[in-house]
Amino acid sequence: MAQLYFxxxxxxxxxxxxxxxxxxxxxxxxxxxxxFTAALDNRYGVGKVTSRIGLQSDAHLFDNQTDLYTMMKEFSDEAKYHCVLVDESQFLTKEQVYQLTEVVDKLRVPVLCYGLRTDFQGELFEGSRHLLAWADKLVELKTICHCGRKANMVIRTDEHGNPIAEGDQVAIGGNDKYVSVCRIHYKEALNK
Structure with a gap:
């Protein structure tokens, strides 16, 4: 039975x-x-999913106008697909998350989405909010803070490593812009 995973x-x-x-x-x-991966994140090349340990794969791009259900329906008319994998799924729109539920429910293809839960201000991304609400299975992947606790928050930093508390929700970057920390160190860094 196909399911939607986040x-x-x-x-x-x-x-x-x-x-x-x-x-x-x-x-x-x-x-x-x-x-699939988000078109706006091209740090490692357009149409690439790349991990920090050096693995990579070609990927189809989505932006906020992409109709994922229609795209998958067309793909499945051409060839059989056994699974849909979506990187940077926090950038999905509400409508696109709904479209992915249609891929699962109508096309009977499992969909596995991978993404951030919250932004640097501790707010849910649109895609994450709806995946948390509609996914059949939720799986938290864990990383650790410098203190050894589970890191569940992200701090955005400037070019000198100083925490930033305001700005646009989306600013593409990696270790040069973001640090994963526990809630205690997030509060300390931003004096919250």
């Missing part, structure tokens, strides 16, 4: 690595996964 975490917990491992597992068994 694998979520703070930054640097291995979401892309886990996605790439899942894609490999499907391929190793002779199955055909399809990989």
């Amino acid at each position: 694998y979520y975490s703070a930054m640097n917990a291995g979401k892309s690595t886990t996605l790439l491992q899942s894609a490999f597992n499907y391929q190793e068994r002779g199955m055909n996964p399809i990989v």
Whole structure:
């Protein structure tokens, strides 16, 4: 039975690595996964899912106008797909999360989404909010703070490593802009 999964975490917990491992597992068994990633994150090349440990895969791009259900319906008319894997799923819109539920319910294809739960201000991303509400299975991928506690918050930093408390929700970056920390160190850093 196909289901919608949401694998979520703070930054640097291995979401892309886990996605790439899942894609490999499907391929190793002779199955055909399809990989999507957000068009706005092109740090490692356009149409690429890349992990910090060096694994990568080609991917189809989505932006806030992409109709994922229609796209998957067209793909499945051409070839059989056994799984949909979505990286950077926090950037999905509410409508796109609904479309992914349609992929699961109507096309009967499992969908595995990987993304951040919250932004640097501790607020849910739109895609994450609806995945948390509508997914059949929620899986938290864990990473740790510098103190050893579970990191569940993200701090955005400036070019000098100082915490930033305000700004646009989306600013693409990696370890150069973001640090995953526990809630205690998040509050300390931002004096909340």
